[in-house]
Structure formats: C-alpha cells, structure tokens
Amino acid sequence: MAAHGCARQGMMVWILALATFLSCAVAVAGTGRLEAKQRLEVQRHLRRLNKQAVKSIESPDGDIIDCVHLSLQPAFDHPFLKNHTIQMRPAFHPEGGLLFDEREVASKKRTPSIAQLWHQKGRCPENTIPIRRTKRDDVLRASSVKRYGRKKHRSIPNPMSVDPDLLNENGHQHAIAYVEGDTYYGAKASMNVWEPKIQQPNEFSLSQLWILGGSFGADLNSIEAGWQVSPDLYGDNNTRLFTYWTSDSYEATGCYNLLCSGFIQVNSEIAMGATIYPISKYGGSQYDISILVWKDPKEGHWWMQFGDGYVLGYWPSFLFSYLEDSATMIEWGGEVVNSEPDGEHTSTAMGSGHFPGEGFGKASYFRNVQIVDGSNNLRPPSEFGTFTEQSSCYDVQTGDGGRWGHYFYYGGPGRNSNCP
Numbered sequence: 502m503a504a505h506g507c508a509r510q511g512m513m514v515w516i517l518a519l520a521t522f523l524s525c526a527v528a529v530a531g532t533g534r535l536e537a538k539q540r541l542e543v544q545r546h547l548r549r550l551n552k553q554a555v556k557s558i559e560s561p562d563g564d565i566i567d568c569v570h571l572s573l574q575p576a577f578d579h580p581f582l583k584n585h586t587i588q589m590r591p592a593f594h595p596e597g598g599l600l601f602d603e604r605e606v607a608s609k610k611r612t613p614s615i616a617q618l619w620h621q622k623g624r625c626p627e628n629t630i631p632i633r634r635t636k637r638d639d640v641l642r643a644s645s646v647k648r649y650g651r652k653k654h655r656s657i658p659n660p661m662s663v664d665p666d667l668l669n670e671n672g673h674q675h676a677i678a679y680v681e682g683d684t685y686y687g688a689k690a691s692m693n694v695w696e697p698k699i700q701q702p703n704e705f706s707l708s709q710l711w712i713l714g715g716s717f718g719a720d721l722n723s724i725e726a727g728w729q730v731s732p733d734l735y736g737d738n739n740t741r742l743f744t745y746w747t748s749d750s751y752e753a754t755g756c757y758n759l760l761c762s763g764f765i766q767v768n769s770e771i772a773m774g775a776t777i778y779p780i781s782k783y784g785g786s787q788y789d790i791s792i793l794v795w796k797d798p799k800e801g802h803w804w805m806q807f808g809d810g811y812v813l814g815y816w817p818s819f820l821f822s823y824l825e826d827s828a829t830m831i832e833w834g835g836e837v838v839n840s841e842p843d844g845e846h847t848s849t850a851m852g853s854g855h856f857p858g859e860g861f862g863k864a865s866y867f868r869n870v871q872i873v874d875g876s877n878n879l880r881p882p883s884e885f886g887t888f889t890e891q892s893s894c895y896d897v898q899t900g901d902g903g904r905w906g907h908y909f910y911y912g913g914p915g916r917n918s919n920c921p
C-alpha cells in the first residue's frame with residue numbers, strides 16, 4: 502500500500518516529485534531498518550539461548566534437543582556465576598539423609614516409569630545436558646524478545662486474599678491445595694499427566710507445585726515445577742515438563758526452563774520444556790510424575806528431582822531474597838488462563854478436564870503430598886487448605902489415607918452450564 506502511494510505521488514511535478522521520492526525513500530528505509538533491527542535482535546537472542554552442541558537429536562514432535570557441554574549452559578552467562586564451581590550432586594537429600602547415595606539413584610534410574618518423547622531418538626552423552634532448541638518462531642510468538650520465556654502477569658493464587666475480584670484480575674483460574682504458617686525447606690508430590698484441551702493459543706493449562714517466599718507483593722520469590730500445555734510458549738499442544746523461577750513477582754527476574762541464566766542443570770537425560778511421554782487416558786492407564794524440590798542445608802541451593810532418580814540440578818540461593826532462607830508457603834495444583842473468548846468462560850481444561858468427583862482414572866490428582874520441614878525431614882503436612890476461584894469451573898477435593906498419603910483431586914472442564 503505505501504509503495505503504491507509513493508509511485509503515484511512520483512507522477513507529480515518533478516521538484517515536488519523529487520521531494521516526495523526522498524521522503525518515501527526515507528520512510529521505506531525506516532521500515533526496513535526496523536525490520537532489520539528486529540531480525541538482528543531475534544538472531545542475537547537465539548545465539549544467546551542456543552549453545553554450541555556436541556550432538557543434536559530430532560524428537561518425533563519436531564523439537565531439536567541439543568546436547569550442550571555442562572560448562573556452556575545458559576546459567577553461566579550470569580555475571581555472578583562466572584567463577585561458580587558446578588555441584589554435580591547435592592550435599593543433602595531429604596530421602597537419602599546426609600550421605601546421599603549416588604549408587605542408589607543410579608540403580609533406580611534404570612526403570613523410569615515415565616520419560617520424554619525425544620528418548621526414542623537418542624540420548625545425550627555424559628557431561629552434557631539436553632536443551633530444547635529455541636526456534637525463530639518460538640521467539641516471534643512472544644509479545645517481544647524480552648518477554649519470551651517469561652510469564653506475562655503475576656499469577657500466583659493467594660488464598661489469603663479476601664477479594665475475589667483481585668484474584669480474577671488477570672483471568673488466571675486455580676484449583677489448589679496449600680500449606681502456610683510455618684517455614685518450609687521443600688516439597689514433593691506425584692501428579693498424573695494429561696493433555697488438557699486449550700481453547701485459545703494465548704491461554705495455557707498447567708499443573709505444578711509452587712515454593713513461595715515473602716508476601717504477595719512485588720518481591721515475591723517463587724520456584725515452580727510441573728507439566729504444562731502452552732501453545733504460545735512451545736507452538737503446539739503437547740504436555741511438557743517445565744520449571745519457573747522469579748525473585749520479584751515475575752517482573753524482571755526469572756523465566757521458564759533454561760530460557761534465562763539461573764538454573765544450573767547437571768542431568769544429561771531430562772530436558773526442560775520437552776514433551777512428557779506417555780500421558781494418562783480417561784478411563785485408561787494412568788501415568789504420573791513425581792517432583793521433589795528441596796533446599797540443601799549446607800550450600801543453600803534449591804535442588805530439583807524428577808521421578809525417582811533424575812536429579813536435574815539446582816537454583817543457586819543467591820538468585821533469591823526470601824528463599825535464600827526458607828519458604829513460607831507451598832502450593833500444589835492447577836492453573837489455567839481464562840481470556841474469556843467471546844465474553845464467555847474459556848473451555849480450556851484443567852488437569853484431565855473432569856471434576857474431582859469422578860475419582861481415579863478420570864480426574865487429575867496429586868498424591869503423596871509432602872513438605873520438607875525445619876529438621877529437613879520429608880513428611881506429610883499436618884493439614885492443608887484448598888482454594889479455587891470458581892468451583893463450578895474447576896474444583897479441588899482432598900483426601901487422606903492409605904498408600905496415597907495426603908492427596909487431592911482437582912481440575913475441570915472450564916465452560917459448562919454452571920460456568921457460563
């Protein structure tokens with residue numbers, strides 16, 4: 502359109518035409534410069550994120566998994582980590598005591614019940630970590646290069662808030678269980694894995710645990726891990742393992758997975774952001790993953806373990822303020838974005854997309870919910886609360902006893918006759 506207008510104006514008296522030509526040329530060059538600048542910015546960001554690989558594996562879902570040498574991972578771009586000596590294992594493990602036995606972990610590692618899709622196409626060599634390669638399109642889907650890999654809003658469910666309008670302010674909906682009122686040094690749970698339907702690409706559905714420090718103000722510290730479906734972040738509807746961290750309520754610090762400097766990964770088998778496989782079927786086989794996050798009392802770092810045997814790595818304690826000491830609240834459960842398409846509640850599902858009342862095999866659950874207490878013992882919380890903004894859309898129901906310890910069912914379909 503612009504070029505066409507310029508050509509027509511070029512038909513005028515030649516002095517005028519020359520002036521027009523010049524201004525048009527400047528305008529076109531200006532747009533070109535902007536595009537070139539953006540292209541360059543995207544390219545530079547991709548170079549920062551995608552490190553030189555020893556080996557690359559093409560996953561059946563289209564992901565490229567780069568096996569990157571431990572010392573070249575994104576964490577070490579952080580100025581505070583320039584001289585950091587990487588810790589290959591935690592000094593303390595809440596299940597293994599002070600002398601964490603590596604052999605025990607190694608033997609457990611042989612029989613993982615659930616893993617990642619890309620494993621079908623190969624494994625990463627020792628001393629490397631698998632990193633999901635960021636593609637140009639991944640970055641272009643974000644609102645800006647800066648926002649890529651970061652949460653858009655403050656979205657932590659605050660069960661203490663009495664104002665339900667405030668909770669709905671960003672359209673985030675939750676169904677969670679939580680503990681608060683003590684100091685916590687970690688949390689663990691097993692959750693079954695689903696592929697909830699997402700109505701709009703700008704919405705997501707996730708199930709995770711939150712390790713929280715501080716009040717719900719601008720300096721909130723959070724460590725998060727679980728599974729998510731997020732078309733905006735990954736470009737598809739696959740269920741992926743993810744982590745998140747922030748030390749300022751999602752403002753300037755933190756990101757998903759390894760999309761910024763922070764988390765130090767030591768594990769060569771599990772890729773953050775990669776597709777989890779297999780997943781549960783409604784009325785069929787159930788697959789769950791366990792996640793344990795704990796604070797090493799010796800070094801102060803927050804470690805993460807996936808499944809029974811995969812110690813993934815750690816968030817160095819200097820990343821945080823409150824969490825440098827301890828957590829003040831733990832939450833487990835689901836979250837979806839409700840963008841209210843067409844003025845109705847979204848039909849984006851949480852968990853299995855079915856209400857807790859349907860029970861095992863149909864509803865989504867968290868089982869064996871535990872916390873790490875002040876003595877560094879992993880134990881069931883003495884009691885936990887539940888919270889949901891609109892139980893007619895997504896609900897939560899707790900239970901207790903037997904091999905499942907403390908557990909709860911959660912989730913729902915979103916829009917239905919009781920949730921218009």
Ligand SMILES: *[C@@H]1O[C@H](CO)[C@@H](O)[C@H](O)[C@H]1NC(C)=O
Nearest residue numbers: 579580581582583584585586
């Ligand atoms: C890293 O070590 C060098 C040399 O010992 C020192 O000059 C520098 O200040 C250290 N950097 C940090 C961030 O500790």
Ligand SMILES: *[C@@H]1O[C@H](CO)[C@@H](O)[C@H](O)[C@H]1NC(C)=O
Nearest residue numbers: 698699700701732736737738
């Ligand atoms: C994701 O799911 C939505 C709705 O279920 C569908 O419209 C969309 O095409 C899917 N996206 C991809 C990339 O498969």
